[in-house]
Amino acid sequence: MARSRAVPAVVIGVVFVGLVGLLLYGVLVSDRADREALPSPLIGKPAPAFELPVLHQPGRLFSSEELRGQPYLLNVWGSWCPGCRVEHPVITRFAETKRVRVVGYNWKDEHADAMRWLEQFGNPYWLVLVDYEGRKAIDWGIYGAPETFLVDAQGIVRWKHVGPVDDGVIADSLVPLLDELGVPR
Structure with missing residues (x-):
């Protein structure tokens, strides 16, 4: 009998929340500082x-x-x-x-x-x-x-x-x- 290797929903949720958090940080914090620091x-x-x-x-x-x-x-x-x-x-x-x-x-x-x-x-x-x-x-x-x-x-x-x-x-x-x-x- 083959075992199912399904990833628990909790792990998927944690990974998703982590990725969303990194994205928000990049858009709201680090991206703003980088854009404002760009020399012209x-x-x-x-x-x-x-x-x-x-x-x-x-x-x-x-x-x-x-x-x-x-x-x-x-x-x-x-x-x-x-x-x-x-x-x-x-x-x-x-x-x-x-x-x-x-x-x-x-x-x-x-x-x-x-x-x-x-x-x-x-x-x-x-x-x-x-x-x-x-x-x-x-x-x-x-x-x-x-x-x-x-x-x-x-x-x-x-x-x-x-x-x-x-x-x-x-x-x-x-x-x-x-x-x-x-x-x-």
Whole structure:
């Protein structure tokens, strides 16, 4: 008579819970730290040139040259992005300081969805540019949202943050860099 080698359900359950735990750790903890630590090849180099439509004036194209002369924070977001919803109040509070222009970069979104999202959560941006297909995002090295860049008055990328910006990132990373660049408070 052949013996059945069935694995007890308890062992299967323990293995399953362990795998789910490792997956959650990788997604929620280690992946976030790794993404935020990724260096950008753009740091210290000129920001990529672009000409993109303006969300609130779809027939108008806005050029990167029009941003020269003052530093700006470029915040990549989309209405489909859960992390963008998390960081939006932080970006809004920072924009209210008027320390630098905060430019929204609406990425791979539908026009109506982006407009509805800003109507619901508020529009903290000095200007919102749109990259419907994500073609210009490639030049910036954008691979997800949210991502945030600081570009100085000469058009040089000084900082990049991947993932939601929080108050700690603003206080510990962005504000000291703005101080270093001599941007008035």
